[in-house]
Amino acid sequence: MSASPRLFHLVKYRNLWTHVRRKVTTWSPVGAAFNAKPLRRLDLFEKNVGLFGVPELSCPEGFQAATQTALKNTELLLHRACSCSPGVETVECFDQLSDGLCKVADLADFIKVAHPDPAYRDAAEKTCIEIGTVVEKLNTNVELCKSLKNLLVNPNVAAELDPDTKRVAELFMFDFEISGIHLDDKLRKQAVALHVKLLDLNNEFLIGSHVPNRIAKSAIPEHLQVHFASEGSFIQIGGLHADSPDDL
Numbered sequence: 001m002s003a004s005p006r007l008f009h010l011v012k013y014r015n016l017w018t019h020v021r022r023k024v025t026t027w028s029p030v031g032a033a034f035n036a037k038p039l040r041r042l043d044l045f046e047k048n049v050g051l052f053g054v055p056e057l058s059c060p061e062g063f064q065a066a067t068q069t070a071l072k073n074t075e076l077l078l079h080r081a082c083s084c085s086p087g088v089e090t091v092e093c094f095d096q097l098s099d100g101l102c103k104v105a106d107l108a109d110f111i112k113v114a115h116p117d118p119a120y121r122d123a124a125e126k127t128c129i130e131i132g133t134v135v136e137k138l139n140t141n142v143e144l145c146k147s148l149k150n151l152l153v154n155p156n157v158a159a160e161l162d163p164d165t166k167r168v169a170e171l172f173m174f175d176f177e178i179s180g181i182h183l184d185d186k187l188r189k190q191a192v193a194l195h196v197k198l199l200d201l202n203n204e205f206l207i208g209s210h211v212p213n214r215i216a217k218s219a220i221p222e223h224l225q226v227h228f229a230s231e232g233s234f235i236q237i238g239g240l241h242a243d244s245p246d247d248l
Helices: 029-035 062-083 088-114 118-139 142-152 155-159 163-178 185-209
Strands: 213-216 229-231 234-237
Touching (some): 062 088, 062 142, 088 118, 118 185, 142 163
């Protein structure tokens, strides 16, 4: 089983970069590495192996190819999960669904906030949205939920599962339940819409938290002012500073 069995919780963050550009340095070590100018190499025939060694990601358009491959595999696994007899194979299908979607979504989620090229960021964001939409549908797929429930409510079948496999199945069922799978069709759609709205509000908040702000020094304790860029009687807050090594 993969290390993260929670299939249906992909948060769809929007692009955190803005067109606001001031003299603020808020790069994390990873972001700085992305933004650094690469050293010119003498090997003119060096092959582009794609971001993180993923061949499709040798160009921004590759995200769409990776997305389509993941969604095609999702359709196959969805059919298999809904048609196979309740047992270990059912949980394996769920695990493979989770792994296949998360491999693409997690990578895209990182690229869209860390890559210096807007074309890559935009392509990665589109991938996050597209896969996130599929995830929302899986969250409330009645047939998919039923296949898992048939496994868990059958004591003979459940007894054949090892503790880890059974726990994974229970976690997936929990995801269905908190997504409103038990509601009628109308209320289930409303629950999904509210969930999407919450994600959108979360995205707006994150975007706002990364936009530089000028704040009067009088509003900030003196011992904290030295940690930020100074502009006369103002200091500039350039982001969350979540990766700062300094506790203050």
